[in-house]
Amino acid sequence: MSAENVLSVSELTREIREVLQGHIGTVWVEGEISNHRLQGSGHQYFTLKDAGSQLSCVMFRGARSSVRLSDGALVQVHGEISVYEPRGQYQMVVKQVQMKGQGSLQARFEALKRKLYEEGLFDADNKQSVPKYPRVVALVTSPTGAAIQDMLNILTRRAPWIHILVFPVRVQGQGVEHETIRALEMLNDATAYGLPIPDTIVIGRGGGSIEDLWAYNEEALARAIFASAIPVISAVGHEIDFTIADFVADLRAPTPSAAAELLAPDVTEIKRHFDSLSRRLSGQVTTFLDRHEQTLDFMARSALKTAPAYQLQTAEQAVDEMEAHLKEASREQLRTLVDEVQERQQIIAEHHPRIMLMEAAHRLEHQARQVQQSMMHRLERLTDQVSSRAQLIKHLGPESILSRGFSYTTDAHGNVIRDAREVAAGETLVTRLQQGTVKSTVV
Template identity: 55%
Template sequence: MTMEALTVSQLTRRIRTLLEESFGEVWVEGEISNLRVQSSGHQYFTLKDESAQVSCVLFRGSAAKLPMPLRDGMQVRVFGEVTVYEQRGNYQIIVREVQPKGLGSLQARFEALKLKLKEEGLFDSEWKKAIPRHPRCVALVTSPTGAAVRDMLNILERRSPWLHVLVFPVRVQGQGSELEIVRALEVLNRAEEYGLPQPDTIVVGRGGGSLEDLWCFNEEVLARAIFASEVPVVSAVGHEIDFTIADFVADLRAPTPSAAAELLAPDGAEMQRHFEALGNRMRTRMETVLERQEREIELLGRGALMREPERLLREAVQQVDDQEESLRTAMEMSWRGFSEKLMERRMVLERHRPEQLLAQAEHRLAFLRQRAESAMRQRVEQTADQYRSMRKLLKSLGPDAVLARGFSVTTDGRGAVVTDPEALRSGDMVVTKLAKGSFSSVVTRKG
């Protein structure tokens, strides 16, 4: 019995119907990769996990509602319809909604390394080396078969055909490719030791691709090799929207490989126009100078020097004689003035001779010393008289003088002066001091 054969379209349509009826709309988690944004606004990407992947389509209307732009490496949850793209026979998800679910593992590694190297200062502008304005030799570290190297060679050849270009072939994708680029940088920094021309600038780059495709340019070993390079390094990786660790650590980041070639190669045609303009200005300037010199020579030819040289020579001799006479007169007047000033200074010096001034100072000093000694003696005598008077007054007013006039002073047993008999009691011992000596007594009665 022969079964009827299905066409490919019939089979695919049945599979699509089965998938749509079995799954319908679903939520799926995974990591975005191979993101492509079309000019129409539609977006295509692959949603993957550790062991599988599925194609996804996000049409423009749904993409406009996203809260953030999608990018490779992003972990997301997508909601959509499972279906089959019949022309290719691939099953896919028509995405209606996307929710972020954190960074993918590669993106997380990228951000962590970027932060680490930034904190170490590898991105600081103070370490950036200047790119030669007119390089003689440029080294391209890239894939020898990619479109990027062809574009760069075409631009360099068109703009600067005299420029020496050295292509150092390496892999720019896949495991271990970063080590090949590191080795290329090491060799090019010591190019003469390997019999190679020493490059003025090194371009490290490749064309565009997914985050996975460009990952070798995000490896730490390559970043440190670029930083350690003594030759300036230009990073030209991917498209303008692609950023890698190499871009941040390089001395210059070019948005694309083609842009790197245009930045490095001066435009030969433009330089030729510039030099031609300089030549024209120089030629015009030279012609102007020559014309002026010719006019001056012509005027000199028609002047008196050519027609009457003897008369001019006589006039010159006469002018020299006049100048000589004027100089002699000026010197005589100057000498006379100098002599008069010298006489004035001598007279002033006679009036103020040092010996005479010194003798006058000595006489004045002796007079002042005599006056000072006389004033001091007078002051001492006055002070002595005052001292004697005060001593006499003090003696006349002192207690000894009072006692000499018949008065006495009585003190109690503690030596305190007794001024009130009420302060004493019967039987107290008192001492009475007279002008000559003292005596003790006992209180028997208070009056």
């Protein structure tokens, strides 16, 4: 073999380009656009594909196009076959583009979207609420993709007590929808497979072309999401990507990272919630005691103006009822608070951070004891006040006066006689003594 017969790579590529351009020339080609991108220079790059093959295309700025190029569009392009020598890749330099009709994938997407909308699968009334503080979260995604790493980083950093269940599935290629449907079925029957029951399910993957995301536009998967008894969050693609799964899911997150942030409340937010509960409880107890103290003061001021015995009995009964109600209310508040603290403690104890919540629980218990002691001291003071006023009423009442030898006289109708001129001869009078009464007739 002589040296003059050996071609360099560049020489061979150049000859291939000349053969393609010389023998094929300019042609019309029909296909579906995918992976379209528009450069800042104004040049456009895309792939033209059909069921059997695909063709790389470039349309330089200034070429004629009657349509705006986008993924999924079915178009007819006119140009010449050439070779991009730096990569040794043959391509079509497009000079003209005209619309053949809407792409088959986009047409299927719109038809299925319209069908499921009319059946009510997108209605807000059919969507379940996603729990604010989930304990178990199932991630249905690829175990090796960037999406799972983003979600795990956010969940473990913001809410380390959450139990994360990763259900590995393919997110691209054949069988994606079947594996995702199987994952939904198994998670909805988790106990049968020895798995913890998730509070919510996240279906996620990164962005891609309409072909890459097409599995999430399949009708079977949409109906499986709708049938799930566990709330489903769709986090498929980037923020600008929309799939049928997004519309039928209980909640759509623009990205997998956004879905993780929705599910993971920050630890500082929980601490702030506990502090707010403590302040609200203290304010409610103080208001309750002030209101009943005002009632007792009013009763004490008006006791001598009406029947003293009745007022005394009413006041004593009110104090008993307030004491019983206050004790029960405080016990109920404490039970509720202790139950909530214990529940939060159990969650945090299993996953961290344990120390912060234990300190919060101790503070709440200490404050609760202070509130209870304050209430008991106030009740003792109120009871002493009622007893003191009762002794005063007894001392100033008519029974005390009669015990010292005094009496009072009334006519037959019970009217008190204060002047001898108020009676007439023959009239019957009644004199009240400490023990019994005496009837007499006026002479």
